[in-house]
Structures are given as C-alpha cells and as structure tokens.
Amino acid sequence: MCLAAPAVAQESAAAARAAAAQLEAATVQLDRADGARDRIRALTETVRAYEAGLSAMRDGLRDAAIRETELSRKLRGREDEVAQLLGALQGIGRAAAPETLLHPAGPVGTARSGMLLAAVTPGLAANAADLRADLAEVTTLRQLQEDAVKTLQQGLAGVQQARTALSHAMAERTELPMRFTEDPVRTAILISATETLEGFASGLSEITEEDSESLLPSIEGRMGTLPWPVSGQILRRAGQEDAAGVERPGVVLATRPRALVTTPTSATIRYRGPLLDYGLVSILEPQADLLFVLAGLDTVYGEIGEVLAAGAPVGLMGGTEAETGDILSPIGDRAGNARPETLYIEVRQGDLPVDPMTWFSTDKG
Template sequence: MKWIAALMFVGLVAGFARAETSPAEAAIAAADQLEAASLSLQDAKKSRDRVAALTETVQAYEAGLAALREGLRRAAIREAQIGRELKAQEDEIARLLGVLQGMGQGPAPVMLLHPEGPMGTARSGMILADVTPALDERAAKLRYDLEEVSILRELQQGAAEKLQDGLTGVQTARTSLSQAISDRTDLPLRFADDPVKTALLIASTETLEGFASGLSVIQEDEAEAEILPDVTYRMGELSLPVEAQVLRHAHEADAAGIRRPGLVLATRANALVTSPTAATIRYRGPLLDYGTVMILEPQAGLMFVLAGMDTVFGATGQVIPEGSPIGLMGGQDPQIGSILSTSGEGTGNERTETLYIEVRQGKDAVDPEIWFRTDKDG
C-alpha cells in the first residue's frame, strides 16, 4: 500500500511554474533603488542646478517606493499562494513524509524482499527505482516552498525599515525642492503678474473657457513669444506630467453624470507634477470649482490647464524648462503598517488623488490625447 500511496505523488511533481523574477528579488531591487535615491539626495544638495537635481531625486524616490510596494504586494500574494497549496496538500504531504520515513527505517535487503519470491522482488525493485526519483523531487519541491515562505516572511519583516527610510527621504527631498524653487532667480520672465486684473477676470467669468480666453488679452508688456520653441511636431508624443493611470477620458461621465473635455488621472499621494514642455506660467492659484489650477502656455494659442494639485510652484509670467516641477498632489503618504497590511490586496487604492488636464487651442477645448501619450485602455 505504501507504493500505491507513493505513486500518487508522481503526478504532483510537474506543473509548478516559477516567475522569471521572484517577488523577493523585485523587493530587493526596489530597496536598492531607494538606497540610490538617498545618495542622489546628498549629491543634489551640492548640485549647481539644485532644482533639476532635486526633481530627479524626488522622482527616483517615488519610483523606488512604488517598486517596493509592488514587490511587497507580490511577496504577500506568493506567500498566500504557497500557503493555500500546502494546506490543500496536507494529507498528501503527510503520506509523503510517512513513505520517506518508512523507506529509511529498515536495511535495503529487507526492504527489497517480496513474499512472491525473486520475481516479486525484482518487480518491487523496478517500482522502487521508478518511484524514488519522483519522491525525491516532490520532497525537494516541498523543501523549496517552505524555504521560500521563510524568505518572504523575513523580507516583509525587514521592509519596514527600508520603507520608513524611503518615506522620510522623499519628504526631505520634496521640502528641499520647494525651497530651491523659492530661491530660484535664473528663469526668464515674459510678463509681470497683475493680480488686480486677474482677480477681476476671475470675478467676471463663470467658465474655464471664458477665463482662458481672457488671459490672453489682459497681459501687457510681454517679451517676445519666440523665447519658446514650437511644439506642434510633438503632438501625441508628450508624456503625462505625473506618473498616473487614466481614470476618465475626455467627455466620459463621472459618478454625478458630469462630462468634462479633459483627462482625469489617478495619482499617488504627494506625487510630483512636472511641466510636459517648456512653457510660460499663465496662471497659478484657485479657480472656479477646479481647486488649485496651473495654466501653462507652451506656445501662443495653446494652453495646458492642470487642476487638482495641493501645492503649486513657480510664479505667473515665468518661462520654465521642460520637466520643471510645477506642483505636488495632495493626500498623505501611506503609513508603514498600512502598506504592509494591504500589500497583498492589489486593489489600486494607493492612487488616491486625481489630476485634471484640459488642453485649449485658441478658444476651443481639444481632446488631451491629441497631445499626450496615454494608455487608451485607461
């Protein structure tokens, strides 16, 4: 009966596929990213162009933290998967251990004796020769799974320190970036902001369309527009200003049935938002029901409207280079316990903030995906 039980394990040996990159490897690689970001932060504070260096550092921290969260999520999923497999195979594993234990109790000559004589002994020897490698392979698979569970648990326990260092580091980098932008004096100025005229314009308009149209006529004494290059050739190729997923495309109704001509992006809390092109800051501040708004003008007759940021950088009238930080999203970075406890859910709840992007050419709003490269499936 032992041999019948042992043969049942032969079919269980095959079919255990393994991912090319394990969850543990992914999490370790992410921890290395955070370590590199920490070193970059030290160098950025000494950099001649501190704004550019700190922008890259914040983005490196954000990428490292996102990768570490994903690595932990995959680790938790893998641990749960192995746990379910082991639970489902408890009886079979117990029998496997019993067979292996029984095989080691008696001397080999006694084990090979068979009551039917030499022919039976020969047949039992052939069966043993066939089954033993499968039993060894199954035992090795069990040992590998148990070791992997141990590694994954140790990984998750050790991740708290790396996460805390990363969250502290990115906050320090954001603070340093904000200060560096405040201290910046090297940006050209196309016009001086007139807060009185802007306030009157806001008071007299009820729509974003009216406000955007009015902006182009209230500014006086502008420098030559040739300070900015033509960006028409980049239509459809611009990167989104923040790492995000498309929540709603242009003219898709929200939960209240409201349709807007822009994109709604789901972002992580405190994500850094950057300018997709070199542009003039036409406006920054609260506007109508859009919250805090930044309006960029890459070239005459073209405006990018970004709404939903908690903090905005720069001054109205400044000409900023492509990739310049223009603001931070709101929200709170998730706490250590929250990240570890929900890392296996994969629900996407880490993208708690929304950024709205509207593109206006002349007096008309156009689909932002004419300009920006996005995942059309959202």
C-alpha cells in the first residue's frame, strides 16, 4: 500500500488486512476441526470465525468501493478544471519562479506579472496537490480491492465447506442427552388444530412422553445479557407493525444469507420443523415455562427432546452467499441487499409473550 495515501484509504487497507487475518485464522481452525475432540463445537466456532471475517471484509471493501466511486465521479466532474490547471502549470514550468519571468512591457510589466503569479501560483499548487492526493487514493483503493479478491473467494469457499461439515457432524451425532421422546402423531394433531403460535406453544407441554424434570439451571439472573442467536441487525422490535400492518410480540433480525443460528443458553428442543406461516421453526426451552421461538430458518438441527449446550448450532438461515463481484459493488450495500434474510424471535413466559429485549443484550441497532 502507498504510504502517502490519504487516511481513508489507509483505514480501508488496515481493515482489509485485519479481515484477511481473521479469514486465515478461520482456515486454520477448519483444518484442526476434523481432529477436535468436540468436532461440532470446533466447527461451530469455525463458522462463526468465517462469518466475522467475511462480514469485516465485506464492510471494508464496500466502503472502499463507495469511496472509489465518489472520487472517480469527482475527478470526472473536474475534467475541464484539470485541463486548465495542467495548461497553466505547463505554461509556468515546474522549476520557474515568479521573479524570473520577464514581461515584454519591461520592468513595470514584469513586476505586475510577478505579483499576479505570486498570488496565483499557491492556488495552482494547492489544486495540483489535491488532484495528486485524489488520484493516489483511487489507485490505492483499486489495488486494495484487487488484492482482496483472492482472500475473499477463499473465505467464501471456506465458510461453505465449514457449514457442510457442520451439517454432516450434526446428522451423525448420537451423544446428546434426551429429556423426553417426541410423540409425532400428537405433534401433527396439535399443528393441524392450532391457528396461532400462542396456541401451539400452550399445547407443547401436552404432546411429549416420558418428560422428566429439567436439570438445566435457572437463567433468571441472566435477563438482559443473553447473546442473540444470530449475528444481525434489528429490523422491527416487539409491537412494531410490518409492511402489512401486522403487529407481532417478537423481534425481527436481519441476517446475512446462510448465517449460523445457535442457542443463546443451554436449552431443550421442544419443537423443530415447519409451523403455520413461520417457515421452519426451532422452539427452545431453557427452563420451565420459558420458551424461545426462532422462526424463519432454512435448515434446522437437532431432534425434539434433545438438551443442547449453550452456543450449540440450531440451524442455518436461507439465501445465497453474494458473489465476489456483488460484494465489491458499492450498489449492493446501499440498496439494502447485504442482509436479505430475517429471523423472527419470540419469547414466551408461561402462556404470555414478553419483549425479547428483556432477555437479550441490547447492543443491536
């Protein structure tokens, strides 16, 4: 990178290098995951590491692409001014000083022209310096994007490989404790007989067999501090209307395509599968009379009745990872296409919904 590049380009370069380091570290984690004692945990951490690195790389490269576009437009808009500036500088000469320039009218004319040039030259020099800085920044930003393409492509391939390995590991696992055994017939009857999430949640406790008392510790003391199940941004809070004017008691998070969803705390899987108009749903029970409803997934992991450890994978969001060209484009981010997937999160205590913000940390926008 050019050491004389402006601060914006320097910051973008530093961010890209940091993101590249994250992706390289994730690749090392992926290589080690196969031999890990707890392979699922290792793969979960690997996917998270890839997602963090790719997110940082996307943000940095989009900022760089946007900045390059702005500078290019600025330079194109100054083409006439640049032409006049170059003509003036060529006329003066790079080494000429105002007092050495002679005027045909003699000493008086020379003095007047010298005074005029002395006033004009600093402005021309300042404009030339600004122009050089803009051109240097454009060059640096373009080089940054070219250098990052290979790392970005490797990261996209790596995260896909990690997700595939995680899905296989989840399908092959047999060691998780079971709190109860699902009765699929009663579950199907309950689904067909209920028209709302509230009705389904209320009937969940009645459709299991061999239900034993949960040994999971109470999480009442962790209210307001639980991590969110997926990385994203809040689109709608509890009680806010959506585009159709429908109010729901849960929170809607915008996520990136194929984002990994995990359980925020130890919990029992009460239900996983399609439900009403919510798409694929995973309902977790961290303690008695408390349910976390995660709706809108594309893939769900686990079996009903399994007890999951905190941070265990629950499923994946849908969508398709953006192509490298789309990530480098300054248009995609501004058009709102960076987080096209949405996860609906509802928390129910007893038979009543509560604002999820009372349970989860409030560090999201």
